[in-house]
Amino acid sequence: MPDSxxxxxxxxxxxxxTGTSLSVGAVTVVIGASDWTDGSLNVMDQIVxxxxxxxxxxxEKEHQATYVVRGTLGFWVDGEEFExxxxxxxxxxxxxxxxxxxxxxxxxxMLEITTPGRGFETYMRALSDLNDSGAADMESxxxxxxxxxxxxxxxxxxxxxxxxxxxxxxGFWK
Numbered sequence: 001m002p003d004s005x006x007x008x009x010x011x012x013x014x015x016x017x018t019g020t021s022l023s024v025g026a027v028t029v030v031i032g033a034s035d036w037t038d039g040s041l042n043v044m045d046q047i048v049x050x051x052x053x054x055x056x057x058x059x060e061k062e063h064q065a066t067y068v069v070r071g072t073l074g075f076w077v078d079g080e081e082f083e084x085x086x087x088x089x090x091x092x093x094x095x096x097x098x099x100x101x102x103x104x105x106x107x108x109x110m111l112e113i114t115t116p117g118r119g120f121e122t123y124m125r126a127l128s129d130l131n132d133s134g135a136a137d138m139e140s141x142x143x144x145x146x147x148x149x150x151x152x153x154x155x156x157x158x159x160x161x162x163x164x165x166x167x168x169x170x171g172f173w174k
Contacts, residue, residue: 006035016045022128025052025168030124034117042117044124048073048108053101053166056156060149062120064092064112066100071108074101074164076156097153103164123148 012033019029022044032043048071056076066075068084075082078096092098102108114120126144130136145152161167 006033008036008038012036019045020125022124023131024124024127025054028124028128030121032113032117034121037117039116039118041113041115042121044112044114045069046110046112048100048102048110050102050105050107051166053157053161053164053168054099055168056097056099056153056160057145058097058151058153059094059120060151061094061116062114062149063094064098064114066090066092066113067111069109069111071102071106072104073108073110074103075099076160097151097156099156099160101160101164101166103166119148123150 014031014033016029016031019031020033022028022030026049027047029045030042031045032041034040034042066073066084066089068086068088070086072083072085075084075090075092075098077090077092077098082090084090100110123144126148127136127141130140130144142152144150157168
């Protein structure tokens with residue numbers, strides 16, 4: 001594989017074994033860096049552990065498309081709930097509140113494509129850095145979200161946790 005460091009004019013090859021791992025609750029690997037596409041998209045492989053819910057939120061600019069590789073995931077998008085199994089796909093439009101969870105006893109794997117990708121990837125890398133440094137708390141994560149156009153919806157989190165028997169990723173979401 002050529003070492004092209006984000007040059008969008010050359011082919012790029014990556015896998016979960018060669019991508020960049022992030023510490024964001026789910027096992028997350030950047031397998032398609034946004035620099036490879038001049039920031040137009042980002043691709044992440046994520047393993048969502050049993051019982052985990054991502055804090056409900058919206059993105060001002062980013063659309064997200066998710067393909068479930070294995071297992072089953074629940075999604076809540078703009079007031080509607082969906083259960084997506086292996087081989088299923090869901091699009092989450094920019095500006096719409098959404099979340100996902102794994103209410104099963106088995107890990108689920110998903111491929112998430114975000115467009116535009118650069119801002120989202122920058123946000124996810126910064127969140128990972130906060131987690132790795134031990135500095136992640138409600139205040140620091142809220143500031144990070146505000147800088148990247150991510151808006152949390154904490155009241156919905158409590159409701160969905162109770163309904164589906166799941167809990168949030170990271171102690172700062174409690």
